[in-house]
Amino acid sequence: MNTNFLSLTIELCFGFFALLAMTKVLGKNQITQLTPFDFISALVLGELVGNAIYDKDIGLHYVLYAVVFWGFLIYGIEMITQKFRPSRPLLEGTPTLIISNGKIQYEALKRNKLDLDQLLHLLRDRGVFSVREVEFGVLETNGAVNVLRKHPYETPINSELNIPTKTVAFPVLLILDGEIITEGLTKLNKDESWLIDELYRQGLPGAKKILYAEWLEGEGLEIQTY
CATH class of the missing domain: 1.20.1270 (Substrate Binding Domain Of Dnak; Chain:A; Domain 2)
Incomplete structure (x- = not known):
């Protein structure tokens, strides 16, 4: 045995x-x-x-x-x-246009064995709750639907709002589940003593009490405790 x-x-x-x-x-x-x-x-x-x-x-x-x-x-x-x-x-399939110029392509749905309830579900996964918002919808080979909204329903972009351009920074993970992430400190060219000093400055005794902490250039530390 x-x-x-x-x-x-x-x-x-x-x-x-x-x-x-x-x-x-x-x-x-x-x-x-x-x-x-x-x-x-x-x-x-x-x-x-x-x-x-x-x-x-x-x-x-x-x-x-x-x-x-x-x-x-x-x-x-x-x-x-x-x-x-x-x-x-042949081997991967091809994307299918299932909504074109705001109109549902029923024959395309039938070819892909997709009913209207499933289509609406896939649209909701993309944050679209009404077909009237969609100009084009593409059924991808992995079964997801990607949409291009009609102009009135599109989210404005910064250039349209004339917001000045600024550098986009990537957040660096420093603490996860009470453990210090040394790779994050290396990216910042910092050491653990710097991080501990930053924590003490915010009234926190050390990393063990911290669930999540990240550093974002220009905004500093984001800390969440248990």
């Missing part, structure tokens, strides 16, 4: 890190731009590893083979679509 548990533990750990490594190799688009093909690929890859782990007749080398071979197939498809543009419509 103990041998079985040890074997299962080893296979689980091996499968976990093999999938983690494969995810790193395949890139973030497997998650952030999940197309139907990517979704099915992820399910199949998980199923292959799961069956390999729990089937007593299959060893670790089969787990490795399943992960590497399936990952190789996915990686190959990604390389083909990157190098050969004509292959993208």
Whole structure:
């Protein structure tokens, strides 16, 4: 019994890190731009590893083979679509214009098996609660809808409001869950003693009591305690 548990533990750990490594190799688009093909690929890859782990007749080398071979197939498809543009419509699909000049393209919805309730839901995900606000709507290959609003409903931009141009700074994380983030201090060319002094200046005894802290150029520290 103990041998079985040890074997299962080893296979689980091996499968976990093999999938983690494969995810790193395949890139973030497997998650952030999940197309139907990517979704099915992820399910199949998980199923292959799961069956390999729990089937007593299959060893670790089969787990490795399943992960590497399936990952190789996915990686190959990604390389083909990157190098050969004509292959993208076939392998990745193409975006579809489902709202054009403010009018819903019903035939395009039918081709993509999308009903009006689903369309309205996807629009609400983009902060659009009425079709009358939309000039163009595009159904992306990952199932999301991106919209271009009609001019009266567009958010004004700074140039339209004649707001003077100023440099945009990126916030730097300094403390998270009571732990000082040394990478953030390095970006600011500061050390921990500087941060501790800044905290004491605001009446805080140290980093342990702080849930979140960031530094923004021109505005200083933003601190939230537990």
